[in-house]
Amino acid sequence: MKGCTHTNQIQNVEPHTRGCEECLRSGDSWVHLRLCLSCGHVGCCDSSKNKHATKHFHATQHPIMKSLEPGDDWGWCYIDEVELEFV
Ligand SMILES: [Zn+2]
Ligand SMILES: [Zn+2]
Numbered sequence: 213m214k215g216c217t218h219t220n221q222i223q224n225v226e227p228h229t230r231g232c233e234e235c236l237r238s239g240d241s242w243v244h245l246r247l248c249l250s251c252g253h254v255g256c257c258d259s260s261k262n263k264h265a266t267k268h269f270h271a272t273q274h275p276i277m278k279s280l281e282p283g284d285d286w287g288w289c290y291i292d293e294v295e296l297e298f299v
């Protein structure tokens with residue numbers, strides 16, 4: 213299993229919003245929330261119809277997100293496509 217070489221891009225971020233930033237603006241709903249660990253952007257997961265977390269990666273190249281769901285401590289690197297653990 214290959215590792216992630218982007219963990220140096222993880223910043224000590226606070227979530228900008230309590231929900232997906234773009235969905236809050238457009239009035240859409242989401243399934244799960246993902247936090248960008250480079251800038252604090254909150255986006256919705258790939259099970260949500262708008263997939264804003266993935267769109268945020270494509271727009272910004274910020275590689276690593278973390279689940280914002282209570283009790284979840286995993287993240288994902290979009291570039292390496294590996295799961296990361298935050299304990
Ligand atoms: Zn990576
Ligand atoms: Zn969204």
Ligand SMILES: [Zn+2]
Pocket residue numbers: 248249250251252253268272274
């Ligand atoms: Zn970001």
